[in-house]
Amino acid sequence: MHLAVVLTFAVASAAAAASSPKKRSTTDPTQVAGKTFDFVIAGGGTAGLALASRLAEWSNVTVAVIEAGSDGSEFQDQITIPGACSLLLGKYRFLWCPGMSYLNGLTGTTYDWQYQTTPQTNASGGQLSWPRGKGLGGSSAINGGFWCRGSSAEYDI
Structure with a gap:
């Protein structure tokens, strides 16, 4: 059985000049290919997103969240x-x-x-x-x- 998994990358990167992190979401893995992050969190569940949010409060770090599912926006x-x-x-x-x-x-x-x-x-x-x-x-x-x-x-x- 072939299981197609769509990767959703919720990427939060903090800019040094801004007080709040810049947030992005993509389903295209090539947009993050070759990029490095200070923290990569596997799983965009409650704990994973809470952790990513707290880590992204630091202005000098980048955080990526990798989630196997979608964001549910169609519902x-x-x-x-x-x-x-x-x-x-x-x-x-x-x-x-x-x-x-x-x-x-x-x-x-x-x-x-x-x-x-x-x-x-x-x-x-x-x-x-x-x-x-x-x-x-x-x-x-x-x-x-x-x-x-x-x-x-x-x-x-």
């Missing part, structure tokens, strides 16, 4: 809610709002490595999808943004 206008949205209508009644969420919108696409677990003995040999982000933001870009509030027993100490 930016379609995804407006994290996971799902709900409105509390009554004591235990919720209305689920339709919409494309990160979780439902990007898993199983080119932004997901599409891993499967090995067959699980205690689950009748079943396998599960294990979504992992492939693109800027990493798995945070496809995580659904869910949260839940703890029970009152956790707050009433």
